[in-house]
Amino acid sequence: MARAEIVATGFYVPDEILTNRFFTESPFNPYKVYIGQDENNSPLYRKERVQLTEEKIATNTGGIKERRRIAQGQDAVDLVCEAFKTTGFDASRLEGIVIGNVSDPTRYPSLACRVQKRIGAKNVSYAEDVSAACSGATHALDLARLQVQENKGYWLAGGVEVLTRIIDYEEVNCDLFGDGCGLFIVGPTNDATRGILKTKFRSDISGIEFIYQDSLGKLRMPHGPKVFLKAVRGMIDIAHELTAEAEIPETEVDFYIAHQANGRIVNKIEEVVDPQKSGKVIRTIGRYGNMSAATVPVALAEAMHKGTIKKGDLVTLIDMGSGLAFGGALIRI
Numbered sequence: 001m002a003r004a005e006i007v008a009t010g011f012y013v014p015d016e017i018l019t020n021r022f023f024t025e026s027p028f029n030p031y032k033v034y035i036g037q038d039e040n041n042s043p044l045y046r047k048e049r050v051q052l053t054e055e056k057i058a059t060n061t062g063g064i065k066e067r068r069r070i071a072q073g074q075d076a077v078d079l080v081c082e083a084f085k086t087t088g089f090d091a092s093r094l095e096g097i098v099i100g101n102v103s104d105p106t107r108y109p110s111l112a113c114r115v116q117k118r119i120g121a122k123n124v125s126y127a128e129d130v131s132a133a134c135s136g137a138t139h140a141l142d143l144a145r146l147q148v149q150e151n152k153g154y155w156l157a158g159g160v161e162v163l164t165r166i167i168d169y170e171e172v173n174c175d176l177f178g179d180g181c182g183l184f185i186v187g188p189t190n191d192a193t194r195g196i197l198k199t200k201f202r203s204d205i206s207g208i209e210f211i212y213q214d215s216l217g218k219l220r221m222p223h224g225p226k227v228f229l230k231a232v233r234g235m236i237d238i239a240h241e242l243t244a245e246a247e248i249p250e251t252e253v254d255f256y257i258a259h260q261a262n263g264r265i266v267n268k269i270e271e272v273v274d275p276q277k278s279g280k281v282i283r284t285i286g287r288y289g290n291m292s293a294a295t296v297p298v299a300l301a302e303a304m305h306k307g308t309i310k311k312g313d314l315v316t317l318i319d320m321g322s323g324l325a326f327g328g329a330l331i332r333i
Contacts, residue, residue, distance in 0.1 A: 002188035004148035005195035006331060009301035010087035010158075012079055013068040013180040013288060018164075020054040020065055023175045031172035034222050041215040043168070050172045057175050062263020067178030067289030069164045076104040076160045079181040080115045084156070086305070089185045091119040095153035096126040098143045100136020100293035102213070102322070103161045104129075111160070121156070133211065133321030134259050135201075136293030137182065138329055141317075142199045144186040158183035159293025168218045176262065177219070178289035182297025194312075198246040198330040200238050203323055204230065211322040231261055232268045235318040238328035239273055242316055246330050252314055253280065253330075255303070259319035260285040260295040269318075282308070292321065309333060 023029065030049035038044055058065055070079065080099065084091070097112040104111050112127035126147065132139040137159030144155035160181035167174045189195050207230050210223045221227060235258055243250045250273070258269050263285045274280040284299045291298060296319050303309040311333055318328040 002149055002152055002190065003192065003195040004145040004186050005189040006184050006333065007154070007187040008087045008089050008185035009183060009297070009304050010083045010085070011180065011182040011298040011301035012082035012086065013298065014070045014074070014079070016069045016071060017066050018069050018178070020057040020175065023057060024052055024054055026169065028170045031174070032170050034168065034171045034220055036222065037214060043214070043216070052172070052175070061176055062265070062267060063286045064176065064263060064289050066287050068180055070162050070179045076101060076111055076162050077114045077118055079160050079162070079179065080111070080183070081118050083158070083160070083181040083183045084119055087183060087185050089154070091121040092123055093154050094121045094124050094156050096144065096147055096155040097121065097124055098128055098130060098140040098155065098157045100130045100132060100140045100159035101161060102131055102133050102136065102292065103163050103166050132325040132327065133323065134261060134292045134295065135319040135321040135325045135327040137297045138199070138317055138319050138327030139201065139325070141184055141186065141196070141329055142201070142327070144184070145196045145199065148186050148188050152188045154185060154187040156183060157186055158297045161292040161294050163219060163292055166213070166217055166219045173221050173224070176290045178291050180288060180291040180294040180298050182294050182299070182301050184297060194332045196329055196331050197248070198242050200241050200245070200328045202234070202238065202326040204234065204326065205323065207324040210324065228262070228265060230324055231259070231265050231320045234320050234324065234326045235259065235269055236272050238318045238326055239316050242328050242330040248314070248330070253316050254313040255280055255282055255309055255315045257282045257296055257299045257315065257317050260288070260299065261290050261320070295319070304333070
C-alpha cells in the first residue's frame with residue numbers, strides 16, 4: 001500500500017482588508033452580546049453593550065489586526081479556483097476533490113462538484129464536501145489520504161470559507177472572522193520516511209451548543225470562554241497523541257500549525273508545545289483572522305511558499321471546529 005504525501009499546496013485570500021478600524025467606526029459600536037433566540041427565533045442580546053477600540057480588539061482577539069473580505073460577485077468556488085492556480089498542479093491529473101466548508105449558501109450541487117467543473121478536472125470521479133467547521137480541512141485531508149493509499153492517484157483537499165457573509169455585524173464576535181481558501185494536493189509516495197504519518201480525530205458533543213449556525217443562518221458563538229478551554233486542551237491532546245502513536249519524540253517536530261481561532265488560544269498551545277518560543281508555532285491570525293476550515297491549510301501553504309517550511313520538515317496540524325470536532329495530522333513534508 002502506498003503512503004500518501006502532500007505534493008503541493010496553494011492558498012488565496014481576498015484583496016479587501018478589514019482593519020480593526022472598520023469595526024470601531026461601525027454604526028453598531030458599541031456592540032451587542034448574543035445570548036440566544038426567543039420563541040420566534042429572533043436573536044436575543046444582553047442589555048449591556050460592549051464599546052470596542054482598535055487596541056481592545058487586538059487584545060481580545062489575541063492580536064488580530066486584519067482579516068480579508070470576499071468581493072461582491074465572488075463566491076467560495078472563486079476562492080478555491082484562485083487557490084488552485086497557486087498549486088501549479090494540472091487539474092486533468094486529479095482523481096478526487098474533497099473540500100471542507102460550512103459557509104457556502106449553495107448546499108447542492110456540492111462545492112466540490114462546482115469546483116471540478118470550473119477548473120476542468122475532467123478525470124475526477126469522486127467529489128464531495130466535508131462539514132466539520134474549523135476542522136474541515138484535516139478531515140478532508142484524511143479522506144484524500146485514505147483514497148490515495150487505497151487507489152493511488154492525486155487528490156485535491158482543503159478548506160474554504162466565506163464567513164463575512166454569515167456573521168452578525170451587530171454582535172461583538174464579528175471582528176474575529178475572515179474569508180480565504182487553503183489547499184493540499186495529495187498523492188502517493190513510496191518513501192517510507194515521508195508523507196502523512198498519522199491522523200487523529202475526536203468528536204466531543206459536550207460542546208455541541210458552543211458554536212453553531214442559528215435559524216437565520218448566522219454564525220453564533222455564545223460561549224467563548226468554554227470554547228477557549230476546550231480548544232486549548234483538545235488540540236494539545238491531539239498533538240501529543242499524534243507523536244506518541246507514531247512513536248516519534250515530540251522534540252523532533254519542526255513546526256506546529258494550530259487552528260487560528262483566536263491568538264490567545266494559539267499562545268496557550270505554544271506555551272505547551274514550544275515553551276522556548278523558538279518559532280515552531282506558525283501564526284497567521286494577526287493578518288487573516290479566523291477563516292474556519294481555511295486557517296490550517298492557508299497557514300501551511302503560505303509557510304511552504306515562503307520557504308519557512310521545507311522538504312523534510314516534520315509538521316503537526318491540529319484544529320477544532322463546531323461539534324466539537326477535533327482533527328490532526330502528523331506530516332513529513
